[in-house]
Amino acid sequence: MQLTIITDLNKCVGCKSCQMSCKEHNTSGAFGPVPDETPYQDPDGMWWNRIITMESGEYPNTSVLYLPKACMHCYDAPCVPVCPTGASYKRADNGVVLIDYDTCIGCQLCMWACPYGVREFDEEEGVVKKCTLCIDRLEDESLPPQERQPACVQSCPTHARTFGDLDDPNSEVSRLVQERQGFGLLPELGARPSVHYLPRRPAPSPVEREELEEALKERY
Amino acid sequence: MATESKLLTINEEIKDEATNGLRRVHTTCYMCACRCGIEVTLEGDRIRFLSGIPENPVNKGVWCAKGGAGIMTEYSPARLSQPLMREPGAPRGEGRLVPVDWETALNTVTEWLREIRKTDPRRLAYFTGRDQMQAFNGYWARQFGTPNWAAHGGFCSVNMAAGGMYSIGGSFWEFGWPDLEHARWFMMFGVAEDHPSNPLKLAISGLKERGGRFIVVNPVKSGYGALADEWVPIRPGTDGALILAFMHVLIREGLIDREYLRHWTNAPALVMRAPGTPRDGLFWRSPAGDMMVALADGRLVPYMEARGEGMLEGEYTHDGIRLEPAFQLLWQEVQQATPAWAQEVTGVPKRTIVRLAMEMGTVAQRHPIVLPIEWVDAYGTQHSVTVGRPVAFHAMRGLAAHTNGFQTIRGLFDLMMLLGTIDVPGGFLYKSPYPKPVPPPVKPAPNPDDYQPNQPAKAPLLGYPTTPDDLLVDGDEPIRIDESYSWKYPLAAHGTIQNVIYNAASQKPYAIDTLMIYMANIAWNSTWNTLTTRDLLTARDETTGEYKIPHVVVFDTFDSETVAYADVVFPDTTYLERWDATSLQDRPISEPDGPADSIRQPAVPRYADTRPTADVLIELANRLQLPGFVEHGKPRYRTYADFIQLWETEPGSGVGLLAGFRGKHGDQMLVGEPNPRQLEAYAAHKAFWQYRLPDNIRYYRMANQGYLNWAHQVKFIGQPSMIVLHLYSEPLQTFRLAGQGLWPGKKPTNPELKERLVRYFSPVPIWYAPLEDRAEERNAYPLRIITQRPMTHYHSWGSHNAWLRQLLNENPLFMNPQKARELGLRDGQWVWIESRIGRMTGRLRLSDAVEPDTVWTWNAIAKGPGSWALDSESPEVTRAILINHIIPDRMAGREGDEFFNNDPVTGQAGWYDTRVRIYPSEIHEVWPRVAPRQPVAQPRAVQHMAYRAKGGGR
Amino acid sequence: MRPAPQLLVLTVGQGIAAGLAVALAALWSMGVLTHREAVWLVLLALLTAAIGGVASFFHMHHMAAARYILRRLKSSWLSREALTTGLFGGSLAILAAWSLFGSTASWAYVWWLWVTAAAGLLAMWVTAMLYATIPAVLSWHTPVTVISLLSLGLLSGASWTGLVLPLGDHVFRVFSVALMVFMLFVLGIKALHWRHFGESHGRLRAETGTGLPFAPYRLQDTGTTKPPYRMQTQVWPAIPVPVRNLFYGLIVLFVGVGPLLCLLLARLTGVEVLSVIFPGLVSVGVVLERWLFFADATHSSRVFFVDEPRHPSRVAAAAKKRAPVSQA
């Protein structure tokens, strides 16, 4: 089993709801807090999910793109073998990559090893933190069933994010990845991310070219 | 209140649905005006997390970044904790405020107000910003007796509201909505990224899921625009031309819905063509007042009698009067609007214009949606199915915030009528309680003596004039301090808050005594020509040395820039600490499938010595013995919670603020006796109420007899008769007649006022260049500057939020690289941004996602030093820019200063008309920077913050 | 990459110690050292190793968890580093005790000298492998990293013998020729390494390698809302080209040209102080080299802020104002 999140870039508006819901739900959660530095001065803080805004193409054929970036819960997670204490580990039962704060020495080697830059360092506690795929929510029986999913998936106002088991060929996430040419980031670094993105899929104009040419020629 | 006793007992105890030591309270979010249902999960008294309520009709379980960050708003260091008064002798504006007790603050303001009310109630000006209790505030002001109340619509989007109300008796946003569940083709004009936030995101997502086509017309591509299948970059202020050209092509290509026009709009109604007479341009009416139409056989009959058979073309005469169908007049206007002309104006290629028109026309006319829903129309005709046109539109301030916005929006609604997409599946759908008659039959009392000392005003303070006689003028002179409903801004349906400070300080048309401001940051981001406006707030009479605005009272929750300008500050609670209602009397949360409303309830204990503003206003009303609030000397309401449950629009009307759970036993809806346990009932139903209209009264509601009967029954409308859509606006023509001196009633004498009426009050949509576009400005200031809202911030109230401010805290000026090359400017360079009223610096960021003649930035990110409990070296202070500094408040080329930079029809502030030129700056930092003020809420030098619900203190 | 001072001290100290150990073993085996000189060299090695070790200790933020550090010897080079650095330190300590209090005349002492030298080399090699085996740090992911760290360690350690052996000394004269040759080798290696750094930097352009189908793209996040952030130590604003070139120059000067001149001058003049200046120059050069090694390394996640040299993120640097209060 490999639990993961698929983000449909055809729907993501870059609202950062997933970024905020992550922080807000996790800060008091099992793997929190998710701290901030000088929050009322020159602010900075830890986020396990960050949205990147990008542009490509030249005006007027510009494309604007938002890329939510959290832990990719890699199949061959490079952050795991480098960890000297075994604090970073990948769960055998569901593929979620986690950090055990009690054994983490804060050496930050895993931060170097992660190709995606999604691990962040909590100076105060001396441990590295990152997206847990909301494992504490997934496994909390006291939560109502609809909340036993990642906060960022639950909050996303465009339902751009889908959560599920990528190893199950019948799951929604597998279907999406297959049917919509889902791709992972930085494939050449060999981490085999389980998190996938779905590309844009533009809807074409319903007006035939000839029909338009004719109208233009004859009337306008 | 002073005495905490309540007339009614409301169970203020929070429901304990204990799971894992967590409690959950349902309420309505107010991190923005979207009003999503949220669940607040608490651990003890502290917020564990916030999330969306899945059943809520607005957000259906999702929540946005702002909503989630509510935790940091609740625990913000910028919160006001107690009433404040200006330090004796200290000048206004420096923030030198001292804490006082509630009794002192209340007494002081009561005395001011009592005096005003006794002498001249007009001398109270009460203006509210992002206010969600306008029904209450409007009622309060009316009972006080002043005409000078309004909410924020004037600087916001009154063009959108009025444009819709004068066309279809509804509009976009809280009044109506694109049906993206059925639409296959969706065009969005001038909507940034977040309006309305979650509902539109959900809807667009659904459209994309179904493979619908999404077109965005906007000078900027971002947010929603990023998802567009086609981006149509347009020069700001020119959409009217584009829309006229669309209509031109549609009509010529025969892609319009003629049946729709003939049945449901006034397109076939006969207009009298009698230039120079008082009848010119008005409908020819039967003695009973019915519009007349021509039938194919040449007979002229009343509209309803024609049963949709009225002719759209032709010339007719009756009694020597030339008559033409309204549609033909529209065509005459639109005929000139060729795609080639529109290309010149808008910058959108002709071929794109023609193609898009053909796209919308083809999808609408050739691929209708047919739903198996039977319905009966107002003519008595039974329809076996419901036919819809799957072409939908949405628009907001990109159209509204221009001085030609009203006519542009009228154009958009006419376009939708031509396509037959009003209240049909796949098109535009009304939200309850709309549709209302066009325009809605509410009018303010128009005469000076309707506002008498110690009397309530004779009518609601805002409404929709239908003829010049409804204007609030005394000759040429305005009655209202903001000049709403004057000859300058006749259809100012939401008031014109942006005019208030200027007029009050220049004591024109008269001096006021007290300015009360609730939830508006008018000394900073909702003002224009900001530095001057700030000076006006502190302007003094040269002879007496007294302030020209003697008293300023501010209701705010946070230490905003405006707080510094207050003489008395009433500290409000946050939205998580009070009772509140989103009401059908105001701007409800209704969805197209039926009415809905919701409440807020206290989820966390009130902070320090704060009180909900509504409670304070009720206390003031009680002390002032305002009628309606006090009966036989006894207060009817102690708190807003009482008011929400007990108040009725008229005594015994059965209609109050909340529509659900009415009646003694809470088993009635919409109309019913007040229910003293109504709030409890809402609380138990996840804080909202919703009624789903049966399918057969869900569409064509302006003409769906079943619906009209029901709407009449529940008092949404006065008569169960058909609401004819206004393709042609007769009310506008009456103003034009007044301008021509032909109107028999009120008319202006000043030639300039007359000319404006003639020029801008066209009964069919027109396009004219924004008023900033005289040749002088066009040449000197070749670029247009506009702002967008960021998805993560709600105006000025996000920057003190520790989490939100990390998402955005500085705003570059975005410019197209082609333009930058042309001007020799580089990415990252500091530049001067100069408008005709002044200049400021900004930092350039090149972006291919903006049209070359436009530059843009986010609004309301910049903060004044000393406010919001932020360090004065914060990026918001040192690196963010506020373009309001250079947005002109007065109209261009007006030496005499007679007019504001407003739409001449509605008084909508023309934010996005500002023209600038841009050149390298020798100053490499933000300029101008205002002097630091003394903070009330002290900046907290927090080094490391690790929020945990458990065990933390405040 | 944000350079951590502890790692800088650790790698430099470890390199000197290991280099000293190797030089010591070689010179002692050649029989050209006095006992007194050997003791000094051992103590110097122990000192530098200790400084490095202590620094590495402070690089750990969660001391209590240090006891788990050997858990992942099978996969983690850091685990192995802890082990081999420990072994090296241990053997050095024994060597020191032996040199001070034991009999140094036995073959066993020579044998232990070489064991210690081997432990030093092993420790250096493991440390170097730790850096070289991280694919995400493109600049380090090359065998040249291993050679570079090893050779610089040896060079710096060997140069430190100058503190004990006067440059004018006959022994040292012979040794110095070998050093000069090695120095040129080191410069060559560094040139190769820097070329790889440059390539890594260039490889990370938006056009390539993100896996996104929309490239080339440009990032549009603004100033403080764009990476890198303070909490992401794996990334750091790119070093401006002039600064990088300055460092190149300084390193060549300190590790190469300067010491070479020292050695030549020493041969010609026999001035005593040069023997102190010489290791000083090399050490400063190695520190500079190590700083650049960290600071100029390209991490793959930089691809998500490729245009960043134009507008460096401010938040990556420590907050300007350090205020005292902490709030939870």
Ligand SMILES: Nc1nc2c(c(=O)[nH]1)N[C@H]1C(S)=C(S)[C@@H](COP(=O)(O)OP(=O)(O)OC[C@H]3O[C@@H](n4cnc5c(=O)[nH]c(N)nc54)[C@H](O)[C@@H]3O)O[C@H]1N2
């Ligand atoms: N997150 C967030 N949400 C908000 C608010 C907020 O502050 N933050 N504010 C709320 C309020 S008060 C309001 S009024 C609404 C406003 O909601 P919007 O109307 O979406 O808000 P604006 O940011 O004014 O966006 C105007 C858009 O029109 C474009 N535009 C400007 N001029 C033209 C033009 O001439 N033609 C066209 N086609 N486009 C043009 C701009 O590029 C921009 O995209 O948002 C509400 N929602």
Ligand SMILES: Nc1nc2c(c(=O)[nH]1)N[C@H]1C(S)=C(S)[C@@H](COP(=O)(O)OP(=O)(O)OC[C@H]3O[C@@H](n4cnc5c(=O)[nH]c(N)nc54)[C@H](O)[C@@H]3O)O[C@H]1N2
């Ligand atoms: N350049 C530029 N300027 C613009 C616009 C633009 O597009 N461009 N848009 C305009 C538009 S559409 C609008 S609507 C205005 C909005 O402008 P404003 O109405 O001024 O809105 P805010 O800046 O949000 O200020 C609201 C005030 O309410 C306070 N507040 C927040 N919550 C509460 C509460 O619970 N109780 C009380 N009592 N106070 C509270 C905040 O502290 C703040 O001081 O800005 C206008 N200004």
Ligand code: SF4
């Ligand atoms: S919440 Fe959804 S739409 Fe918003 S940024 Fe995240 S993935 Fe994109």
Ligand code: SF4
């Ligand atoms: S920082 Fe913690 S989790 Fe990361 S490698 Fe070091 S010990 Fe492992």
Ligand code: SF4
């Ligand atoms: S994304 Fe980074 S932290 Fe997450 S599993 Fe992959 S390598 Fe590890």
Ligand code: SF4
């Ligand atoms: S899965 Fe949970 S922890 Fe991971 S990004 Fe989403 S909300 Fe954050």
Ligand code: SF4
């Ligand atoms: S859209 Fe507005 S009301 Fe809805 S959750 Fe976000 S901030 Fe709250």
Ligand SMILES: [Mo]
């Ligand atoms: Mo607004």
